[in-house]
Amino acid sequence: MTEELDAGIVARQIAESGELGEPARNRHEVGAARRRKEDARLVTGRTRWTDNIQLPGMLYVAFLRSPMAHARVTRVDASPALHRPGVVAAFTGRDLAGEQGSLPCAWPVTEDIVVPAHPPMAVDEVRYAGEAVACVVATDRYRAYDALESIEIDYEPLPAVVDMNAALEDDAPRVHEEGNRAYVWKFGTGDIDAAFRDAPVVVERTFVQQRLIPTAMEPRAVVAQTDGDSFTLHSSTQVPHILRIMLATVTGIPEHKLRVIAPDVGGGFGSKLQVTAEEVLLLLLARRLGKPVKWTESRSEGNLTVHHGRDQIQRLSLAAEADGRLRGLRVDLLADMGAYLMLITPGIPILGAFMFNGIYKMDAYDFTCTGVFTTKMPTDAYRGAGRPEATFAIERLMDELAAELGLDPIEVRRRNWITRDEFPYTTVANMTYDSGDYEAATRKALALFGYDKLRAEQSERRDRRDPVQLGIGVSTYTEMCGLAPSRVLGSLSYGAGGWEYAAVRMLPTGKVEAVTGVSPHGQGHETAWSQIVADALGVPFEDVAVVHGDTAIAHKGMDTYGSRSLAVGGVALVRACDKVREKARHVAAHMLEASAEDIEFSEGTFRVRGTEAGTTIQEIALAVFGAHDLPDGVEASLDSDATFDPDDFSFPHGTHLCAVEVDTETGATSIRSYVAVDDIGKVINPLIVEGQVHGGIAQGIAQALFEEAVYDSEGNLLTTTMADYLLPSAADLPDFVTARTETPATGNPLGVKGVGEAGTIASTPAVVNAVVDALRPYGVRDVPMPCTPERVWRAIQGGAS
Amino acid sequence: MTRITVTVDGVAHEEEVEPRLLLVHLLRDRLGKIGTPVGCDTSNCGACTIMMDGRSVKSCSVLAVQADGSELLTVEGLADGPTWHPMQRAFHEEHALQCGYCTPGMIMAALDLLKDDPDPSDEAIRHGLEGNLCRCTGYSNIVKAVRRGARAMSDQEVTT
Numbered sequence: 001m002t003e004e005l006d007a008g009i010v011a012r013q014i015a016e017s018g019e020l021g022e023p024a025r026n027r028h029e030v031g032a033a034r035r036r037k038e039d040a041r042l043v044t045g046r047t048r049w050t051d052n053i054q055l056p057g058m059l060y061v062a063f064l065r066s067p068m069a070h071a072r073v074t075r076v077d078a079s080p081a082l083h084r085p086g087v088v089a090a091f092t093g094r095d096l097a098g099e100q101g102s103l104p105c106a107w108p109v110t111e112d113i114v115v116p117a118h119p120p121m122a123v124d125e126v127r128y129a130g131e132a133v134a135c136v137v138a139t140d141r142y143r144a145y146d147a148l149e150s151i152e153i154d155y156e157p158l159p160a161v162v163d164m165n166a167a168l169e170d171d172a173p174r175v176h177e178e179g180n181r182a183y184v185w186k187f188g189t190g191d192i193d194a195a196f197r198d199a200p201v202v203v204e205r206t207f208v209q210q211r212l213i214p215t216a217m218e219p220r221a222v223v224a225q226t227d228g229d230s231f232t233l234h235s236s237t238q239v240p241h242i243l244r245i246m247l248a249t250v251t252g253i254p255e256h257k258l259r260v261i262a263p264d265v266g267g268g269f270g271s272k273l274q275v276t277a278e279e280v281l282l283l284l285l286a287r288r289l290g291k292p293v294k295w296t297e298s299r300s301e302g303n304l305t306v307h308h309g310r311d312q313i314q315r316l317s318l319a320a321e322a323d324g325r326l327r328g329l330r331v332d333l334l335a336d337m338g339a340y341l342m343l344i345t346p347g348i349p350i351l352g353a354f355m356f357n358g359i360y361k362m363d364a365y366d367f368t369c370t371g372v373f374t375t376k377m378p379t380d381a382y383r384g385a386g387r388p389e390a391t392f393a394i395e396r397l398m399d400e401l402a403a404e405l406g407l408d409p410i411e412v413r414r415r416n417w418i419t420r421d422e423f424p425y426t427t428v429a430n431m432t433y434d435s436g437d438y439e440a441a442t443r444k445a446l447a448l449f450g451y452d453k454l455r456a457e458q459s460e461r462r463d464r465r466d467p468v469q470l471g472i473g474v475s476t477y478t479e480m481c482g483l484a485p486s487r488v489l490g491s492l493s494y495g496a497g498g499w500e501y502a503a504v505r506m507l508p509t510g511k512v513e514a515v516t517g518v519s520p521h522g523q524g525h526e527t528a529w530s531q532i533v534a535d536a537l538g539v540p541f542e543d544v545a546v547v548h549g550d551t552a553i554a555h556k557g558m559d560t561y562g563s564r565s566l567a568v569g570g571v572a573l574v575r576a577c578d579k580v581r582e583k584a585r586h587v588a589a590h591m592l593e594a595s596a597e598d599i600e601f602s603e604g605t606f607r608v609r610g611t612e613a614g615t616t617i618q619e620i621a622l623a624v625f626g627a628h629d630l631p632d633g634v635e636a637s638l639d640s641d642a643t644f645d646p647d648d649f650s651f652p653h654g655t656h657l658c659a660v661e662v663d664t665e666t667g668a669t670s671i672r673s674y675v676a677v678d679d680i681g682k683v684i685n686p687l688i689v690e691g692q693v694h695g696g697i698a699q700g701i702a703q704a705l706f707e708e709a710v711y712d713s714e715g716n717l718l719t720t721t722m723a724d725y726l727l728p729s730a731a732d733l734p735d736f737v738t739a740r741t742e743t744p745a746t747g748n749p750l751g752v753k754g755v756g757e758a759g760t761i762a763s764t765p766a767v768v769n770a771v772v773d774a775l776r777p778y779g780v781r782d783v784p785m786p787c788t789p790e791r792v793w794r795a796i797q798g799g800a801s
Numbered sequence: 802m803t804r805i806t807v808t809v810d811g812v813a814h815e816e817e818v819e820p821r822l823l824l825v826h827l828l829r830d831r832l833g834k835i836g837t838p839v840g841c842d843t844s845n846c847g848a849c850t851i852m853m854d855g856r857s858v859k860s861c862s863v864l865a866v867q868a869d870g871s872e873l874l875t876v877e878g879l880a881d882g883p884t885w886h887p888m889q890r891a892f893h894e895e896h897a898l899q900c901g902y903c904t905p906g907m908i909m910a911a912l913d914l915l916k917d918d919p920d921p922s923d924e925a926i927r928h929g930l931e932g933n934l935c936r937c938t939g940y941s942n943i944v945k946a947v948r949r950g951a952r953a954m955s956d957q958e959v960t961t
Contacts, residue, residue, distance in 0.1 A: 266838070
């Protein structure tokens with residue numbers, strides 16, 4: 001074919017040089033366990049972390065932070081810092097008050113919600129320990145930190161507000177003048193009073209979702225620079241696109257003069273879904289000083305000031321029939337907002353509102369959430385964001401119900417879950433689950449786990465009063481992800497849409513650049529997206545490059561969170577590929593002297609139906625580049641883009657089973673086996689999926705057994721280091737047995753559901769159910785998280801007494 | 802200021818440093834060895850692990866002056882031109898990294914572990930890497946990778 005190309009000398013040279021790509025025949029990339037393209041730079045130390053950036057003339061920023069949870073700033077003077085060596089500038093909140101604006105909250109969940117002003121640098125009052133009160137800009141990072149001690153500041157202490165119940169009392173000290181109740185959000189369906197009236201069984205429990213620190217391994221870092229006209233901000237963020245528009249709004253820098261780049265980002269888990277004080281302040285400093293400025297947080301600074309996750313008190317009542325069939329569920333939440341409402345702080349517990357019913361059928365549901373201000377770091381998204389809390393509640397309640405009725409926890413679930421022939425099923429929370437097969441996932445999990453054998457061992461150990469007891473925990477979860485249908489977000493007062501964008505650029509050599517609006521930070525999208533494009537266009541996996549995370553290159557997107565990248569962004573990419581093929585088909589028809597209707601596409605080649613005559617997509621790309629002989633009215637480009645807005649969420653589900661050994665003499669727990677069977681619909685790359693599941697389970701186990709952000713009664717954070725905030729190490733975790741069932745999602749052409757959060761959502765209740773199950777003979781009905789040896793031991797003592 | 806000499810990944814450097822300068826900052830800020838990241842400030846996470854005279858150290862907990870006269874090896878010095886070290890390849894093959902921030906330190910700690918135990922059990926690997934935290938993988942694939950890397954390294958020794 002190539003010798004027939006009439007596309008000029010450059011095209012001929014490309015064709016003759018062997019640079020022109022060829023189709024990938026007989027290869028199916030989607031579903032293959034491709035090793036990741038990302039790894040090359042990551043295993044060799046050539047990664048592009050924000051803190052790696054060194055620019056000529058760059059200055060370094062250090063922040064002075066409040067040592068008090070709540071205080072009036074009566075005097076602050078940064079000028080003594082200016083005399084220290086290497087110091088270029090120093091500013092207080094008052095210096096910046098006229099230009100720093102207020103950090104945005106994009107999800108005011110009710111009409112009458114209290115959204116207090118949130119200055120990036122405190123001006124008159126500090127409301128959590130760690131809030132920035134002044135900064136120094138110096139020629140190196142050591143000098144910047146040295147000079148902080150010269151800043152003079154006086155505080156007049158105000159009472160800390162750390163307990164949510166106390167915060168809601170009438171005479172409680174106030175975090176903000178408007179009071180400590182940020183909002184009350186209600187939702188309900190069915191006749192809840194009828195469901196509870198004369199209910200044969202009512203299970204009432206209060207669970208505490210402890211506060212967590214997300215702890216991405218890469219600390220946050222920000223670099224801001226300006227050429228005098230426009231600004232570029234590098235940040236370790238999950239949301240460069242959201243950040244750009246929000247920063248433009250806060251700082252007044254016009255959107256088209258602001259470029260935001262998320263280079264390689266070392267994990268996020270929701271913690272980098274934020275518009276942070278430091279991002280705003282670094283832009284202001286670059287604007288004031290005209291020099292590039294960099295700030296990199298220390299881990300201790302991060303524990304104090306990266307938004308925290310979870311932190312709810314859940315008051316729950318479940319009404320059931322004597323046979324275990326559910327009648328209704330009442331949920332009354334207190335959700336700790338912390339001191340301010342950040343980007344989506346108030347919406348996090350609301351994301352859980354539609355998930356408390358889990359995979360079960362019931363007649364009525366009643367949900368109330370009260371957002372409470374305290375003098376602590378604000379909370380916001382952390383892996384699962386509202387849904388782990390909800391799943392924990394219902395899965396713990398199902399085990400409690402089983403215990404109450406003397407039923408096996410699997411059996412009580414089976415009597416209540418939606419059966420496979422009932423899909424699509426509209427739940428009591430008005431969500432329509434498109435597909436699923438809870439029976440199949442559970443059957444597979446039980447077999448892999450050896451459920452009956454473990455139950456027999458448990459009973460044998462109970463009989464002989466073994467000091468090491470065995471507990472078995474069940475979690476049959478679902479979640480709503482793939483955030484999100486824009487119309488649903490609109491109905492929930494969310495500040496933006498939930499669509500996603502992709503573009504495909506066909507280069508002259510037939511190589512492909514896929515532009516995506518999602519913003520990976522460890523997931524492996526460069527690999528998975530290459531697989532999708534390879535199959536859609538019939539090009540080799542190796543011939544696809546994926547570009548993202550820079551608003552100048554991938555200008556449009558809604559970024560990565562809520563297990564949305566594939567289910568929304570991946571579908572946008574498929575749609576863009578469809579458009580490329582359609583454009584190419586018309587050029588192929590012209591080149592093959594046939595009608596477009598007679599052109600078929602398969603494995604990278606366009607053929608005239610019923611003949612062998614064909615031309616490859618690469619040859620068409622080259623011909624379009626030359627453009628010497630295009631049909632009339634055809635644009636000299638195959639490039640295409642697409643924006644996809646899902647009709648609904650996606651609903652992955654699965655069954656997780658955990659066996660825990662509990663030493664009743666010491667309270668020590670040890671996970672003996674963990675089986676996860678997840679149904680996430682179709683899979684693009686099983687290797688990446690398994691990695692997501694592993695990591696998710698680890699984080700869920702961490703909530704169950706290890707992690708807690710602890711504030712003392714004066715509002716001091718006691719867990720400011722990794723020595724105090726216990727992240728599990730390799731020695732603390734077991735191997736995981738993972739498997740899948742597959743019921744394709746019906747709402748998108750890939751049949752995919754999300755997987756990024758599933759493991760975390762499922763695993764926490766599985767582990768705690770196992771711990772409690774081990775201790776039921778001791779009269780234990782709950783162990784508060786994290787189930788540390790001390791808490792387990794105390795529960796045994798308390799239960800026994 | 803103190804004058805020190807260090808060899809990093811085969812290249813000799815002579816530097817004037819403040820006595821308080823951390824080795825990891827010498828590497829990153831002065832010598833451009835940005836392959837070694839910093840993940841905490843209390844030596845818990847191990848992201849900054851490198852080899853100093855053949856044994857692993859957390860370079861955030863070593864002063865640059867303590868490294869005077871030392872031979873340092875970072876993740877950037879492992880590959881032989883375009884050919885990756887067997888442990889780098891093993892991490893890639895077993896999908897033992899996601900965001901990759903802990904990976905340089907994890908690989909260096911794994912190599913140190915193999916010096917004492919060239920054929921470690923899963924349990925020995927889990928305990929040997931206790932000082933290196935990963936937030937993404939749940940560690941299962943890291944354990945597999947270290948085992949695979951160990952095998953590849955011993956095969957390589959046999960053939961060379």
